Amino acid sequence: MYQVGNLVKELSEKHGRKRDSLMPILQGIVERHNYLTDEAMVEVAKELDISAAEVYGTASFYTFLDTSVRGKYVIRVCKTITCSMKGKADILQTIEDVLKIKVGETTSDKMFSLIETNCIGWCHKAPAILINEIPYTELTVEKVVEIIKDYMHK
Amino acid sequence: MESNKGLTKVDLIFEKVDAREALTKAFKMTNDEIIQQILESGLKGRGGAGFPTGLKWKYTAAEKEPVKYIVCNADEGEPGTFKDREILDRVAYKVYGGMAIAGKAINAKEGIVYLRGEYRFLLPKLMKELETFHKMIGEIGFDFRIKYCLGSGAYICGEESALFESIQGERGEPRNKPPYPTTSGVYGKPTSINNVETLVTAMMIIQHGAKRYTQLGTKDSRGSKVFSVSGDTPTPGIFELELGMSVQNFVTEFGDGDTKAVQVGGASGFCVPRKKFNETIIGFEGVPTGGSMKLFNSSRSMYNVLHNYLDFFAEESCGQCTPCRVGCQQLLKGVEKVKKGEAKSTYLNELTKLADTMKIASKCGLGQSVGNAFKSIVENFREEIIY
Numbered sequence: 001m002y003q004v005g006n007l008v009k010e011l012s013e014k015h016g017r018k019r020d021s022l023m024p025i026l027q028g029i030v031e032r033h034n035y036l037t038d039e040a041m042v043e044v045a046k047e048l049d050i051s052a053a054e055v056y057g058t059a060s061f062y063t064f065l066d067t068s069v070r071g072k073y074v075i076r077v078c079k080t081i082t083c084s085m086k087g088k089a090d091i092l093q094t095i096e097d098v099l100k101i102k103v104g105e106t107t108s109d110k111m112f113s114l115i116e117t118n119c120i121g122w123c124h125k126a127p128a129i130l131i132n133e134i135p136y137t138e139l140t141v142e143k144v145v146e147i148i149k150d151y152m153h154k
Numbered sequence: 155m156e157s158n159k160g161l162t163k164v165d166l167i168f169e170k171v172d173a174r175e176a177l178t179k180a181f182k183m184t185n186d187e188i189i190q191q192i193l194e195s196g197l198k199g200r201g202g203a204g205f206p207t208g209l210k211w212k213y214t215a216a217e218k219e220p221v222k223y224i225v226c227n228a229d230e231g232e233p234g235t236f237k238d239r240e241i242l243d244r245v246a247y248k249v250y251g252g253m254a255i256a257g258k259a260i261n262a263k264e265g266i267v268y269l270r271g272e273y274r275f276l277l278p279k280l281m282k283e284l285e286t287f288h289k290m291i292g293e294i295g296f297d298f299r300i301k302y303c304l305g306s307g308a309y310i311c312g313e314e315s316a317l318f319e320s321i322q323g324e325r326g327e328p329r330n331k332p333p334y335p336t337t338s339g340v341y342g343k344p345t346s347i348n349n350v351e352t353l354v355t356a357m358m359i360i361q362h363g364a365k366r367y368t369q370l371g372t373k374d375s376r377g378s379k380v381f382s383v384s385g386d387t388p389t390p391g392i393f394e395l396e397l398g399m400s401v402q403n404f405v406t407e408f409g410d411g412d413t414k415a416v417q418v419g420g421a422s423g424f425c426v427p428r429k430k431f432n433e434t435i436i437g438f439e440g441v442p443t444g445g446s447m448k449l450f451n452s453s454r455s456m457y458n459v460l461h462n463y464l465d466f467f468a469e470e471s472c473g474q475c476t477p478c479r480v481g482c483q484q485l486l487k488g489v490e491k492v493k494k495g496e497a498k499s500t501y502l503n504e505l506t507k508l509a510d511t512m513k514i515a516s517k518c519g520l521g522q523s524v525g526n527a528f529k530s531i532v533e534n535f536r537e538e539i540i541y
Contacts, residue, residue: 118470121273
């Protein structure tokens, strides 16, 4: 749970209070707090003077606007064909082992979430993952362990 | 059909140009002169659909509305495509330049780049370059401003009308057409929406002249194209090639010696099997592509390839229209059943009919093109789907 009122106000000041301000506001909340709580969406609805259903309807359409609990670092493993051909299964298994969670889950300390995603545009450097917005490419099992460990110590 | 032209590397998109000089030249041209150059060049949209760019600009220019928009489609989501990221990363000033030229041609003062959320890491750099660009065009005399909108992980937003909805803060659900974007695009205003690469190409055409551009390519596919090459190849990456080569030319250059199929145009494109490499031209006269070229060698199961694509579409279908929402899921379940032996192999014929129905009845390009990969894989690799 996070306090969101001030952030929503701050983002509305920056992006405006029109309908087309909705996406950047929701993206701003996710950037700061990793996901959208019901409270956050209600707060946005009030600020933009639209119904909360409109906010949820929009948010739930977009996979990067998560409406369920996400950790500080969201790991998205590309599962589309080239990554899948070039060792995605091993990468995923390794991350699961290191973090001791399964795909779709979040670590109990709320530091990491692990999900699969569709093509992220790094097929020539497969397999690839995103950690928040940062891409990591040409991964090997060793490399991904190192990357995750670095994040653990951040 | 013209005979294939072999494989020739070209350096147009990433070529360094003096942007100030190029834009000063464009600024002195009339709207009609710009549009005429683009029409003469034969340039077709580089996002995959291939609509003639000059016509798009001409139609939008003809609209009387005072407010119009240039939208740059940088929602590159087609599996196997990564050229637009590279173009933005290396020559963003040329993308902006293309937008400013397009803006002048259609009389629009605002440009919007819709960048996919997956490329958000590029944004700080792109914004910095945009600032420099704004300053430069201001000095030349352009009355044109560009802003960014970010996507949030939805393949469908690459469809132009879904992209407009997303810019407007709505669910990215495609609209009914007509009206087309040239009359009613983003915010209901006349809009020319062009792919990243199209805009850069347009700037280069203005720079070098349409004549030089038409010397490249074939009658139906003018010019060159940036290809995103991946899969079973010793040299994956981005290559700008002249259009008009055969798949065989391509495989000779990029294959690993054991290529059994090439998926041209991504998940929504066509699978070309080895026996058709020679006769298939890459371009609008053969297999069109937004640039995605995936090579598969004989160690790959084409069932896995097809399953991966169908899984992709089942997730990315926006769910608005029934043929696509249900069709994607049923195709996926259907091939799984056939593979497991729970349905007879003839069930694939039923699924093919379903894919045909989706092509006719789906509202947008997503549902309409699911059948491309499905049919070309099932037709050419039927035994791999069944056994």
